[in-house]
Amino acid sequence: MNLKQMVGIEATKFIEDGMIVGLGTGSTAYYMVEEVGRLIREEGLSITGVTTSNATKEQAEKLGIPLKTIDEVSHVDVTIDGADEISADFQGIKGGGAALLFEKIVATYSNKVIWIVDHSKMVEHLGAFPLPVEVIPYGSQQIMRIFNEKNYHPVLRTNENGEYLRTDSNNYIIDLHLETITDPHALANELDKMVGVVEHGLFLDMVNTVIVGYDDGPRILTPQGQK
């Protein structure tokens, strides 16, 4: 079993019968979604999924997981998702898979958020992983200019055909190559205020539990003050 599969399966132990579960996106969340499908099929659990991307929706539909949108539920009991980087104080960068907007919306309305990662994602400070910023195409070159002026080293993300990548909401992603983010909250505030920025990949003060995969097994970490 690889580390992503190990943490994906471990996280489903937090799911109880009857729960509404936020289903994350990416190669680690993939294994969690497969296991949710198995729990429904083989163990008869009643679970409703709220997906965070078209890719996860497709996977969940194939597995026969009953789905609702975030607007059709009053809340989400637990969301399980991957992450690109998690700092020592449990702040995160997400959006490597371009699903940050729906991921942040679903996490926001969740009673509990669990991130599942292999140990390579655990860092002292955020920033070595390029920070994704989702922007509306109209005006995106102006945002690029501003990011360049701020020396944020922005790169408009492209797809395998060399075209600008479109998110599930038809927006662009600008990746900021910052190397290190000294004050994540200040940067988040700055990005939140920019016209044309839809969302960014700084997920701050959002996670309740982190499950980290090591060769000798998963470790469950709980930020201070969380249950």
Ligand code: 5RP
């Ligand atoms: C997608 C995400 C993913 O959760 C993140 O990129 C981690 O993906 P993976 O498990 O494939 O490394 O934020 O937008």
